[in-house]
Amino acid sequence: MSDDKNHVTAAAVLPLVGGADNVTSIAHCMTRLRLGLRDRSLVDRTALQAVPAVLGVVEDDTYQIVLGPGAVARITQAFERLVAEQRSATPAGAATTDTTAMTAATTAEELAAQGAALRAARKRKNATPVKLLLRRIADIFVPLIPALIGAGIIAGVNGLLVNLGWLPGISPALTAIASGFMSLIAVFVGYNTAKEFGGTPVLGGAAAAVIVYAGVAHVSVLGQTLSPGQGGVLGALAAAALAVRVEKQCRRFVPESLDVLLTPALTLLVTGLVTLFGLMFVAGEVSTAIGTGATWLLAHGGAFAGLLLGGLFLPLVMLGLHQALIPIHTTLIEQQGYTVLLPILAMAGAGQVGCAIAVLLRLRRNSSIRATIRSALPAGLLGVGEPLIYGVSLPLGRPFVTACVGGAAGGSFVGFFNMLGATVGATAIGPSGWALFPLLKGNENPGTTVLIYAGGLAVGYAAGFLATYFFGFTREMLTGLDTDPATPPTATATATAPAEPAPTPATAPPTG
Structure with missing residues (x-):
């Protein structure tokens, strides 16, 4: 049954990225299917994001489809088989009819479009020699x-x-x-x-x-x-x-x-x-x-170091500079058996989850954003943060900052215990959130290590939630965003009388 599900997902994704003839390379990492594409204009991004198993899309040197840990390896195998079959059985440029069915299920959201624009801007800024080198090292x-x-x-x-x-x-x-x-x-x-x-x-x-x-x-x-x-x-x-x-x-x-x-x-x-x-x-x-x-660093400035590392990790990801940490993590694992940095950096994801829950409660009338959050939260709890970052907090603006506050609080918590001598590390890189629990290791007994990390997550969730709930929105933002995008009168007013004052569309990016 699981194989059928993976095949269905792969079959839905393939035509949306331009078909087998548009695919030049296939690989995957912990959470993402990474595709080399001949022509990215053939990608139907909106329909691709509507595929149930797709958690997000990231455009980088490769076209990356976020599928989550575990699922990505199985879907990649099914995708590779489909590409091979189509190349041998169908002429170049052939497309399947699955695209129509997927497109019909698509909901075009302005926040998603804003997130896509931010991704594209980040990609342009990242095309520097240093960042390209870091990407190759990653x-x-x-x-x-x-x-x-x-x-x-x-x-x-x-x-x-x-x-x-x-x-x-x-x-x-x-x-x-x-x-x-x-x-x-x-x-x-x-x-x-x-x-x-x-x-x-x-x-x-x-x-x-x-x-x-x-x-x-x-x-x-x-x-x-x-x-x-x-x-x-x-x-x-x-x-x-x-x-x-x-x-x-x-x-x-x-x-x-x-x-x-x-x-x-x-x-x-x-x-x-x-x-x-x-x-x-x-x-x-x-x-x-x-x-x-x-x-x-963690022995002498644990709480402060944790605050900086946890609070700045999301911006580092946006700038592409987090890739420089991969060889550092690996070196620490090779030397000490675990990296003390990863559990602290993982707190950025906790802040992101707390932020998303606060947005869910603040925008009770916005069914579109609430649906995005509900679908992305399980992945966020497991450490896959891209859907929440690019689909919610970053395009909203202020919630991205308050998510960083949550990460800083969680990182400071874990760093404080490191300063007291109770180190918390991870024996591998890649997972975070709840998925990091099986990989935790420190100089204390396993129960203490797990409790410290769990406490950091709880602090990160709480701080991210409170910071976002109370400081993540201005009055103007709430007025424009906390409305139902499906309400016919609003849609009619904005479509037929654009010159008259009307509520801001529910999923429009904030202006304040």
Whole structure:
């Protein structure tokens, strides 16, 4: 039955993105189906957002359809099968008749249009060299998230069993399963880096493998012996990027007849020597500084640091700068077994949920916005915030600010306990909200860690709700927004007598 549901969703989405011939690439991350499209003008965005399983749409370097955790992997598989079937069975440009049925169910909302305009503006602003580089770095780590989550959950279960003294015989096996991926994560980072920057992926993986090879313990640099894994994912990223550069240079001067022999050998030799005698040491120092800095920050300024991190995370997402945190999270997980930053940043989502509930209560007559919130809230509770951000708070304006207030309050709560010595971390990146509970880990017993995180969520919900309820709307905003968009007299007045004073449409963006 579940497969049928995923197939129906994929079949509804495909014609709305221009059909199989318009799709150039298919991938997915934790929550989004990421599509490369030849012509984005063929996308029926309004109908796409009306598909029941679609939680939101984000236009970036790829066209991203938010489907939520769990569902996205299954729908992606069904989508890939449909694309393959249509390419082999239908002529180019063919379309199915499903579009008509979906379009009939569409409700065109001005808030959604405003959110789309804000997304487009953000995309234009994000097209800077630094932000494009950060986006590419994010694309290196995003495919690793499922394995990080799987290993993190197994590590958490193993820790619980050890603390309870249950099944001691299985603990070594669970440790091996949970730790195997993390011990070789540098290789996967190297592979993805070379793939992302246009090199041979396996050469990038091979260059990064030098870092985790046990034999580096016999190599001395400036009188210091290297340690296996020194430099971690940052060293792997640098080594693979260098390998791509060396490989491309080799292609320029190595004769074609010798390319298959000399280019791989020279790439690994040059990159390996630079990695061993330079990159590992430098990256190791940077990685250590990141771990020390994060620990010091929360130990000495926990509440204030949490307030800043939780309050500014949503704006960071809007600017595309949050992608710079992905390698930092991964470095902390590699070093300490968990990242202390993610549970604090997750509080931004709690503020967003509290904000949405307040909007739901304040706009009791606006059936359109209330329907959007009701459909997006479950995803928001699980940490998928895009539908609420782009469909509600951001286009409304002031509620986006009050949502940040909720995130700041929740982040300050969790940060305060970190300052007291009770660290709260996550063993993987990607999930947040309630979905982060199975991945929580800290230096206290699991029950204390869960209670602190749950308390942070509760504070974030409450602060986001109160800030939005009392300060999220001006009188003018409420007058214009708290009306029923389906009321015939309003629709007639605005359509036939635009020169006369009339209530602002219920879903229009705020003017104050």
